[in-house]
Amino acid sequence: MAGKALRKKILAEVAKNGGAEYIFDRLSSGTTLTAMAKEFECSREYFRNSLHTVPEYKTAMDNAKLTAADALVEEGLEMVDALDGGSSTQEIAATRERCSGASSWLARIIRSVTATGLRPMLRLA
Numbered sequence: 167m168a169g170k171a172l173r174k175k176i177l178a179e180v181a182k183n184g185g186a187e188y189i190f191d192r193l194s195s196g197t198t199l200t201a202m203a204k205e206f207e208c209s210r211e212y213f214r215n216s217l218h219t220v221p222e223y224k225t226a227m228d229n230a231k232l233t234a235a236d237a238l239v240e241e242g243l244e245m246v247d248a249l250d251g252g253s254s255t256q257e258i259a260a261t262r263e264r265c266s267g268a269s270s271w272l273a274r275i276i277r278s279v280t281a282t283g284l285r286p287m288l289r290l291a
Contacts, residue, residue: 173216176206180217186226189217193230194237 180188192202203213217223242265249261 169212172206172208172212173219176208176213176216177220179206180223186220186222189223190226190230190233193227194233196234199227 184191193199198210199214200210203210206213208216214227217227245261245264249258
């Protein structure tokens with residue numbers, strides 16, 4: 167399918183499914199851009215660029231990143247809270263590793279979103 171025709175198809179389908187709200191719901195619930203792009207048989211980058219042509223869709227994508235990051239922080243806190251005096255060294259190490267990776271990812275998300283002019287919806291203690 168030619169580029170412009172595919173872009174029109176993507177935008178029409180997204181609009182039909184609810185527009186910005188649809189994008190936010192899919193991405194904030196864990197669906198990746200790559201998975202959504204596969205539905206249209208295009209690359210992740212082409213799909214992302216197509217959505218970025220509509221300012222409301224770009225904002226929905228940025229807000230979904232923050233919401234997903236917030237959920238990841240909550241998950242990390244729950245993992246840490248689940249550790250107790252009976253936790254093995256392996257459990258503690260695995261939890262530390264997952265939380266370390268999550269905090270790096272979270273920092274990248276906050277940097278990328280704040281670079282776009284959005285204020286983060288998260289507050290780190």
